[in-house]
């Protein structure tokens with residue numbers, strides 16, 4: 001069962017036209033919403049970001065966020081999704097191929113469940129990563145369907161046996177291909193400010209509020225590529241990876257090569273959020 005426009009239908013009944021603009025131009029936006037114990041986690045924050053992405057690309061969401069919220073909850077219930085994600089996307093719609101926006105197209109909402117378990121092994125042991133050039137466009141704050149830059153980077157990481165690729169733009173660490181990146185040095189957390197060069201991650205925001213709760217100082221400043229190995233700890237955040245330690249970058253260990261104490265503290269607080277939720 002999937003959400004298609006404003007109805008729940010069987011996946012086999014869904015019809016995507018060859019001139020759908022998501023398919024031809026990547027002209028659309030998306031969200032990935034985590035489901036724990038059958039309930040969507042930080043759903044309102046995801047829907048607010050969806051609304052912002054829509055506004056930034058001048059796409060009219062075809063019905064209210066309240067209605068979308070209710071349909072997604074119904075989708076979770078009807079499909080019996082307990083642990084996993086809801087993938088949600090909105091295309092600008094179908095029209096004869098032309099770069100300029102069509103007048104007649106109605107944006108198409110689709111959403112479907114992706115059952116998956118939490119990445120326990122990675123969360124416990126940490127992951128290896130590489131760095132790569134950030135070749136993406138200059139509106140990384142929009143969660144758009146144009147993911148070729150991210151896909152190329154992730155593939156490069158996978159081919160080197162790594163979990164994530166960390167982007168470097170003009171010598172500065174921006175974010176991961178599908179995660180936000182944090183460094184810890186001398187008890188202080190450093191991460192790129194939420195501007196046009198990174199996605200304003202929901203999990204990034206959760207991690208920052210947990211840091212505040214734990215009274216860990218935060219510096220919203222990018223770090224230089226050459227300073228990476230001065231860090232004591234490194235971690236990444238995302239809806240699917242939660243708060244995940246990074247223990248190796250380009251084959252070189254971070255700190256002592258084990259998840260660090262500040263990362264661990266944040267992970268424990270995040271676990272509490274999931275349990276309480």
Ligand code: PLP
Pocket residue numbers: 032150175176177178179180198199200201202203204237238239240
């Ligand atoms: N940065 C990028 C480029 C992403 O694609 C994602 C998630 O897909 C994130 C960061 C993490 O965002 P969130 O925590 O909202 O999942």
